[in-house]
Amino acid sequence: MSTLPYMAHIKPSDVPYASSGTWTLSAQSVQLGGMRLASSAQNDYIEWPVLLAAGTYRFTLIYSTAASAGIYTVTLDGATIATIDSYAGSGSNNVVTQASGIAVTAGNHLLRITMADKNASSSGYAAYWNHITLMRTGN
Amino acid sequence: MAAYRVEWPAWADWYASSGSPVRGQVGSVLGGGYISGLSADAGYVEWQVVTAAGTYTLICLFAKAAGCGMFQMSIDGVDVGALTDGYAAGTSWNNVYTATGLTLTEGDAHTVRMTSNGKNVSASAYNLYPQWFSLERTGA
Numbered sequence: 109m110s111t112l113p114y115m116a117h118i119k120p121s122d123v124p125y126a127s128s129g130t131w132t133l134s135a136q137s138v139q140l141g142g143m144r145l146a147s148s149a150q151n152d153y154i155e156w157p158v159l160l161a162a163g164t165y166r167f168t169l170i171y172s173t174a175a176s177a178g179i180y181t182v183t184l185d186g187a188t189i190a191t192i193d194s195y196a197g198s199g200s201n202n203v204v205t206q207a208s209g210i211a212v213t214a215g216n217h218l219l220r221i222t223m224a225d226k227n228a229s230s231s232g233y234a235a236y237w238n239h240i241t242l243m244r245t246g247n
Numbered sequence: 248m249a250a251y252r253v254e255w256p257a258w259a260d261w262y263a264s265s266g267s268p269v270r271g272q273v274g275s276v277l278g279g280g281y282i283s284g285l286s287a288d289a290g291y292v293e294w295q296v297v298t299a300a301g302t303y304t305l306i307c308l309f310a311k312a313a314g315c316g317m318f319q320m321s322i323d324g325v326d327v328g329a330l331t332d333g334y335a336a337g338t339s340w341n342n343v344y345t346a347t348g349l350t351l352t353e354g355d356a357h358t359v360r361m362t363s364n365g366k367n368v369s370a371s372a373y374n375l376y377p378q379w380f381s382l383e384r385t386g387a
Contacts, residue, residue, distance in 0.1 A: 111249035114295045114356050117259055140258055140272045142279035161297065161356075168260045170270075202272055202280075206260075241260040244295065244356075 110161035112214055114244040118156050120145035120237070125218065127154040139238045140170050140202050147223060150178070150233040155220035162214040164246040167207045169221075171237035174199035178226040178233035184210065185217050194235070195227035202238070208245065249299040249353050254381035257282050257292070262358075264292040276340045277308050278379030285363065288316065288373045293360035294380070300353035302386040307344040307361065308378040311335035316366035316373030320346060322357050333376065334367035341378070347385070 129152030173196035182190040190207035258280040269284035315333030328346025363373040
């Protein structure tokens with residue numbers, strides 16, 4: 109039994125708790141949610157507090173791939189929960205990557221995404237994402 | 248203290264479904280997208296939400312189309328609101344479904360489910376095209 113949320117949604121326009129680098133918000137007519145947040149430098153990060161009930165969660169990132177895009181490292185309270193390579197020679201919008209089986213304790217947590225690395229084929233560290241979800245899937 | 252208002256885009260993620268919903272994006276639709284892919288009668292998609300105790304209004308933004316069926320919303324297995332026809336000869340976005348006076352308890356997750364339930368004789372399938380949901384507390 110819990111009075112805490114079973115899901116958390118983060119959209120690009122949500123004010124972050126902390127960030128590093130330059131993250132640019134823009135309206136997008138071809139991306140789910142109608143907006144995106146972008147950055148271009150290695151180790152740029154952005155983070156938000158998420159209040160969650162205890163349980164097992166699934167993380168979902170909806171983003172764009174590009175020839176200049178990097179590899180996201182996603183952490184919850186400093187522990188890595190997903191590593192996502194957003195490089196593609198021919199880019200696409202609304203790409204979905206999920207990570208399951210994330211154990212979460214009740215209360216506030218910090219979710220951070222960092223553009224930490226890049227595919228050897230990528231020309232840069234660009235980040236283009238449009239939605240983040242944490243959804244409780246079990247106890 | 249649990250929340251008085253919970254809202255979520257249908258396309259972001261879902262707790263369970265009868266099949267494999269497909270995320271879709273169309274220009275300027277409210278909520279920035281929708282899900283499709285649930286084309287069979289009795290197909291469903293559901294979310295689990297936690298709210299404070301009280302009386303709530305459930306709102307669903309949805310699309311109508313020639314291939315959409317009727318749908319019924321339920322909370323914790325109990326039908327709420329009216330059986331709603333999703334059929335339209337031409338696709339129509341941002342339709343608003345509303346169910347009011349819903350009593351929710353605090354301390355448990357509530358399962359909000361959208362289920363296809365039959366279809367208009369003119370409809371070609373039973374699709375569900377939800378865009379966005381919200382549950383908002385309107386009273387004690």
